[in-house]
Structures are given as C-alpha cells and as structure tokens.
Amino acid sequence: MTEPSEAAHPIRVAIVDDHPVLREGTAALLAAQPGLEMAGVAGTIEEATALVESTEVDVLLLDIRLGTDSGLRWLTPAGESTRPRPAVIVLTSYDYPQYAEAALRLGASGFVLKTAPIAELLDAIRRAAAGGLAFAVRPSAAASHVRLSERELDVVRLVVDGRSNDEIAARLGIGAKTVESHLRRLFERLDIASRTELATRALREGWLEVPPSS
Amino acid sequence: MTEPSPPPTTDRTRAWIAAGLAALALTMSLLVLLFGRYEPGLRLAVSGDGLVVAEVLPFSPADRDGVRAGMRVININDRQLIRIPQYSYTDPPPDQPDASPTATLIGPSQPTAVPTSAEDLLQLASARIDRLDLATPDELANWSQESNCCWGVFYPGYSALSQASLALLPGLAILLLGIWFLDTGRGGESLRPIAVPAAAAAAMPLLVQPLRATAMPDLAILAGLLTVAAMIPLAHALAERIETARDRQLATIAIALLSVIGAISAILLVTSYGESGDMALRWASIGAIPLVPGIAAALPLNLGGLRAAGRSSRNLLRSTELALAGATPLFAILTNDTPYLWPIAGWFAAIAIAGRYTVRPLARLATRAQLQRDLVVAATEAERARVAADIHDDALQELTLLVRRLETAGDAEGAEMGRTIADRLRAICGDLRLPILDDLGVGPALDWLVLRIERLAGGEVRLERVDGTRPPADVELAIFRVAQEALANAVKHGRPPIVVRYRATDSGASLSIDDAGPGIAADAGATAEKGGHFGLLNMQQRAEQIGAILDIRRWPAGGTHVALEWRRR
Numbered sequence: 001m002t003e004p005s006e007a008a009h010p011i012r013v014a015i016v017d018d019h020p021v022l023r024e025g026t027a028a029l030l031a032a033q034p035g036l037e038m039a040g041v042a043g044t045i046e047e048a049t050a051l052v053e054s055t056e057v058d059v060l061l062l063d064i065r066l067g068t069d070s071g072l073r074w075l076t077p078a079g080e081s082t083r084p085r086p087a088v089i090v091l092t093s094y095d096y097p098q099y100a101e102a103a104l105r106l107g108a109s110g111f112v113l114k115t116a117p118i119a120e121l122l123d124a125i126r127r128a129a130a131g132g133l134a135f136a137v138r139p140s141a142a143a144s145h146v147r148l149s150e151r152e153l154d155v156v157r158l159v160v161d162g163r164s165n166d167e168i169a170a171r172l173g174i175g176a177k178t179v180e181s182h183l184r185r186l187f188e189r190l191d192i193a194s195r196t197e198l199a200t201r202a203l204r205e206g207w208l209e210v211p212p213s214s
Numbered sequence: 215m216t217e218p219s220p221p222p223t224t225d226r227t228r229a230w231i232a233a234g235l236a237a238l239a240l241t242m243s244l245l246v247l248l249f250g251r252y253e254p255g256l257r258l259a260v261s262g263d264g265l266v267v268a269e270v271l272p273f274s275p276a277d278r279d280g281v282r283a284g285m286r287v288i289n290i291n292d293r294q295l296i297r298i299p300q301y302s303y304t305d306p307p308p309d310q311p312d313a314s315p316t317a318t319l320i321g322p323s324q325p326t327a328v329p330t331s332a333e334d335l336l337q338l339a340s341a342r343i344d345r346l347d348l349a350t351p352d353e354l355a356n357w358s359q360e361s362n363c364c365w366g367v368f369y370p371g372y373s374a375l376s377q378a379s380l381a382l383l384p385g386l387a388i389l390l391l392g393i394w395f396l397d398t399g400r401g402g403e404s405l406r407p408i409a410v411p412a413a414a415a416a417a418m419p420l421l422v423q424p425l426r427a428t429a430m431p432d433l434a435i436l437a438g439l440l441t442v443a444a445m446i447p448l449a450h451a452l453a454e455r456i457e458t459a460r461d462r463q464l465a466t467i468a469i470a471l472l473s474v475i476g477a478i479s480a481i482l483l484v485t486s487y488g489e490s491g492d493m494a495l496r497w498a499s500i501g502a503i504p505l506v507p508g509i510a511a512a513l514p515l516n517l518g519g520l521r522a523a524g525r526s527s528r529n530l531l532r533s534t535e536l537a538l539a540g541a542t543p544l545f546a547i548l549t550n551d552t553p554y555l556w557p558i559a560g561w562f563a564a565i566a567i568a569g570r571y572t573v574r575p576l577a578r579l580a581t582r583a584q585l586q587r588d589l590v591v592a593a594t595e596a597e598r599a600r601v602a603a604d605i606h607d608d609a610l611q612e613l614t615l616l617v618r619r620l621e622t623a624g625d626a627e628g629a630e631m632g633r634t635i636a637d638r639l640r641a642i643c644g645d646l647r648l649p650i651l652d653d654l655g656v657g658p659a660l661d662w663l664v665l666r667i668e669r670l671a672g673g674e675v676r677l678e679r680v681d682g683t684r685p686p687a688d689v690e691l692a693i694f695r696v697a698q699e700a701l702a703n704a705v706k707h708g709r710p711p712i713v714v715r716y717r718a719t720d721s722g723a724s725l726s727i728d729d730a731g732p733g734i735a736a737d738a739g740a741t742a743e744k745g746g747h748f749g750l751l752n753m754q755q756r757a758e759q760i761g762a763i764l765d766i767r768r769w770p771a772g773g774t775h776v777a778l779e780w781r782r783r
Contacts, residue, residue: 019611025618065606070653093610093640098650098658114614115633117621 010037011129012056014086016048016071017041017063022114026061026091033122045074057086059128061121062108064092064099075106087128091121101139104200110134132162132199139204148186148207155182157208160199224454228447229410235444236389236414236421239437240382243424246433247379252371253430256281258339263327264295265339267348273431273485279367281346286354288325288364289347290338296349297326298364299357317359325354343369371429378427381554385420388546388558389413402535404455411447412539415504418444419546420554431484438480438500445503445543446473452540453507457763465507476500501544508540531577538565588759595647595691602646610639648694656690656723657681660697660716667701673710675701681718689780692756693725696764699753700776704729708774722781733768753778 013030015038017023023041031038039057042048044066051057064071075088089110090103100111109128112121113136124134148156151172158168165183169176183195192198202208255274258265265287270276288296300320306313330338348365392413396405405412422437446469453465479496512533545561617632643649644662651659657679668675684690697714704712708731715726750766753776757764762780769775 019607022611022615025615029618029622064653065649067607072653093606093614093636094644094649095637095640096644096650096662098654098661102654102658114611115617115636117629118618 010035012037012039012058014039014051014057015041015061018043018066048074059125060086060088061091062088072102089124089128095137097137100135100137104139112136127161130162133160133203135203138206156202159195160202225407228451232411232414232447239418239421239440243421246424246428250428252375252428254343254369260335260339275429281367285348285350288349291344294328297321297328299323325357375427377552378423380552381420381423384554385417389417392416404532404535405539408451411451415444415448415543416546434484435481438483439477442473442476442480442500449504449507452504452511452536455511465510468506469503472503476503497547501547504540504543508537512537534573598646602643605639606643651694655684656693657716659694664714671705671710675712677714679716683718683720685718685723689760692760695756696753696778697725699749700727703749707731724779726777728773728775730773733772734774
C-alpha cells in the first residue's frame, strides 16, 4: 500500500537517534525521496523537543534506546507545546511486541524495525502523515475473538490507513452512508467509541492478519 | 533486611498506646506514693470495754491472715486491752525428774479487760495498725490453761510501700533509656520502630510496684491488668514481624489467648491464695504474651530446608533482637523485690556481654560475607548491561547501516543475511539485559519471558498481571531475575500449566510462579548447595537484596510454589 502522498507540500521528517552515523545515513536516504523533506535530526529527547519547537515536523522517527534514556519518554510529554505534535514512528532495533504495544498505547502512529527494507519505512511515514497507523510488529499478543465480514475487514483496513468515509466509499465502490452504517454497527458491536480506538484495537488484536481466503 | 515491615502508622499507633499505658501507670504510682497508704484491710470498732474487728475487706492482707469480723483485740500495737491468764512453770525438783512441772497462775484466772478510757479506745480504733493480737469471743469465753494465745498478725506493709517507690527508679530508667537506646538504633535496626512498646513492656512491671504495695485488692488487680495491657502492643508488633501469614495468624491467636490468661492470672493473683510457685507461674503467664511472638518472629516456625539453606546470617542479628525484646518483660516481672534490680539488671548485663562478644562479631562477619556476595551480583549485572549496550549501540547500529547499503546496492541476499545476524545479536542483548525491563518495566518483561518460556515448556504458561505502577529499577531487575530462575526450574523440573502472577501497587509488588510438577523436595535447598546448583540460593539472594521475602514450597498435592513479596517503605 505505497500510495504517493496526496498532500501538496512535502512531508517534513525528523529523526531522533543517538547513533550519529546511522542517524545521518537514514536522513540522507530519506532526503533523496520524492515528497519527503528532512526537518532535522536529534540525538536526545531534549534536542528533539527543541527541534519540534523550532520548526514544523510532520513525522518524527523515534529510537527507543537513547543511551540510558528511553525514547518512549518523548511520547508522554510533561510540558505544554505551542506547536502541534508530529506523528511519531518508533524506529527501533528491537522487534518486541511489548515495545509495539507500548508505542501504540502511548499514541505512536507506527512501529518499524531499523533493519526493515527502506520501502517499509517510506510506507509507514506516508501513512503516519495521512493520520493512519503502520505497525510492522503486532502490538502485544492478546487473543482476539472478534470475527469480521470481508466488507468490514476492508473498511477497518482503510480506517487503519487513516482514510475518511468518503475516501473509503470511493475505494470500495459503495456509498458513504453504507460506510457510515458499517462503522456504526462495528462501534456498537465491539463497544468502541472512535475511529482511533477501532484502528488501535484492530492492530493490537490482529484483526487484519486473517488470510484473505477465510 | 527481609522482615515484613508493617505500615509506619501501625507502629506509631502502638507507640502511642504503649506510651499512654506507661504514663498512666507512672501517674497512678506517684499519686499512691503521695496520697495513698498501705491498707491492711480491716476496721476496728469499740465494743463495750474493748475493741472488736468490725469489718474485714475481702482479699486484703487481713483476710489472708485469717482475721475475721467479730474477733476481739487483745493487744493493739503495744497497748494491752485484755489481760490473758498466764502461768509460770517451775521445774520439778531434781530427785523427781518425771513429775510434771508446777504451774503458777500469774494475773487473772480468766481473760479480763484492761480498763481503758473511751477516748483511748476510739483513738486506738482508728490508729495505724502495726501489730494485732486477736482472739475469738468463743476462745475468750472458754479459756483454759491449755488455750493458746493468741491470733497475732503483723503488718510490715508501711515500709513495703516506701520500698516500692524504689522500683520507680529502675522502671523509669528502663522506660526512658530504653526508648532512647532502641529508637536511636543502638539495640539493632529491627527494634527501632518498636522502641516505645518494648521499653514500656519492660518498664511496666516495675512502674506498678507501688500500686501492688498498697495491698488494696482493686489497685493490685489494676496493677496486674496494666502489666498485661503493656505486653500487648509489644506482642502485637513482634507478631507482625513473623514471616509467613499463617504463622502471623497463629501468633495473633496465641497473643489473644495469653492475654486472657494473663488477665485472669492478674485477678487470681489477688483473689486466691496459692503456693509461691503458683504465683510465679501466674506472673510468668503474663511474661509469655510478648515472649511467644518474639520467639516466633525470631525463628520461623516452619524450618524447611530451603529456608535454612537460604537464610542469611544477617537475619541472625534480627532474630536475636526480636527474641530478646520478647523475653525482657518476663525478667522485669520477676524483678519484684527490693532493691528492684534483680534479675533484670543481670539480664541486661548478660545481653550486653553476649552481644559484645558473640552475636555482633558473628553478625558482622556474616554481613561482610553477604556484602561480598551482593557486590558480585551487582558487578555481574553491571557487566552484562555494559556488554549489551556495547553490542546494541555499536555493532547492531553499524550492521543496520550495512544492511541498508546492501539493499541500496541491490544485494537482497546480503541484506537478508545481515538481518539474520542482527536478529541474533538482538537476542544476545536481550538475554544479557532485556531492554523491555528498563523501558517498559517488569510487567511487559514478564510478558516477553512467558511467551519465550512457553515455547520451551511444551504446554500452557500463563501470566496474570496487574501492574499500574513500577517499582524502583533494582527491585524490577531482582523480580525479573527471580522469575527467570523460577521459570527455568519450572520448565526443567516441573510440568505445565505454569502460572505466573505479578501484581504491583503503590504499597509493593508480589510475584508468584506455580507449576503442576511433582513439587520441590523439602531438602532441595541443602542438596542443591552441596551439588553446586545455586539457582535457589540466587533467588534467595536477589530477594534479600531488595528486602523482599521469598517463599518456596511444595503444595501438599504436588507442584512447586515460588512467591516473592516486596513492600515499599
């Protein structure tokens, strides 16, 4: 699902990583991509905070292990910020589901491994910029008992991508009203209050991991 | 320190209660010394030309001496009120050694009143009684040469009351110096929070001596009940320091029973007469109130092999302190005669000497050994964390770069190889020092551990966790290491299902691991140590380092239970 960004202006990306060579390498790689623009790099949470305060950042790539500090601390900020907080993609060496779970719980938009193919990272950045979620590692291992129809699965998948009702309707070739009623029924049945909660639960409980044939 | 420490508020409440009881006893004793007096317990009245016992107070010294209402006074102090016939005996002459001696009557032939003025009689009736000679009207009426005179009673108690004031000095000294000594930690760390109850319990038997010395039954009973009451805060504090919940409960029941027995004894001591051995036993029953929980807190009642093996020698000191605190009141109770120094002073001297020459040096040695052990663990953990950080921060990051390069260069196979190596390095890092533990806490770390163990266990491994808060980092690390060791044991020696429970609250954290295997052998601790398998010992050590209690046991129906309990202080 590597859609080109529909936004007119390029996506501004910042990187928080304590390893300078890797940080610069990733920055150079991303700067060369069409539709992306580097907003800056930071080695610590404090530097990251200063960076986000001083310039516009759409997507922040955040490493968890920052020396002895934990990058997850950035996701639970203490003070008030004057600027809107960027979407955060946790970019880490560790593929622990517990990290993915924490990232999701703390409001991150994505979770990508550092060794993942670059295409996967680009896809995650574009999804996050569009308001969607992109988790390469399934958050937590909680068993799911939720059963969804094919159509519901399609709708949920697009909600996770951050699409609006109109976009979903256009994509699936159905009416916006039908999308709305699908969502309302899902909310009711699963006791869900918002689109964000729907997307979060879909990822956490692995709804979208069912083989397409079943 | 591995003792369960009760919430400080409980300790404070107990201290206030104990201090209040001691203050009450002290005030009453001072009032008695200032305004009270020794009370033999009988009232005299003028009857005709003499004095008669009008009333005897039940359970008073007079009652005990057999003085009964209606008896007539023959002598009071040095004043004679009735002249008794007296005989002087002359030895038989030497030539008749078998003849009976000749009796010559001196004075009247029948008991006769000594003329005394009415004013004198009235005055004597209300005088302080030091000595009385009494006879029943019957005896007086049927007097014969064989009659014995008389019923003599002697009341030395006036001096007893002033002597009892001497007990206040050692009593006050034990109370004030005891609180200072224990509260400043000079009596050992474990006695600090219970300084006031311990000092009050040891001082109380001495503080109530003046009340007992009045010989008034109600004050004597009150003295006994105050002594019993002063034992309860100490006993309760000691019982809370017993390691396992079941033994704590048993000790609480024992305290309740002993307190009832002690209260009954305090009443019986006054209201019934017994041999002196009986009396000592009754007082001893009061001393048993703190003694029983003191000893129970010192020696865990279940002396399993695991406990014995893993038991740190630092606990030796604590055990000794608690046992001594429990035993001291008994010696104070036995100190009930002038000059009110023995045996309590001897007891303190013995403690001081034994502490100086045996217990403390031993404990110091043990503490040093434990310190060295703790250093080894700390150094190992630091080294592991450093190696993990090195691999992660350098090798793994550079490998990541390499994978990117290979990928950019179109070498998909090389990139995949790089990813496999990265996975391996990550796994090594995780084994050395799980980053989840530092970033997310012990709860998520247990999630990871349980999933990993489940693959090895070949059956269900379940984690139930409730953790809203995170304990300090060292506590989290210790809990995680204990869980790792216990789960490894469960997989090796036990059978699934294995259940791990973790709970963290504002007041502490608890971890338990249960398996369905045959259960650990009772002497596993000892044999493991001999065989060089230090897993159990390691767990014990980790628990001790954070001041947690580790309990390893076999359920009666089989299955090993490992539980760790840590309380925030």
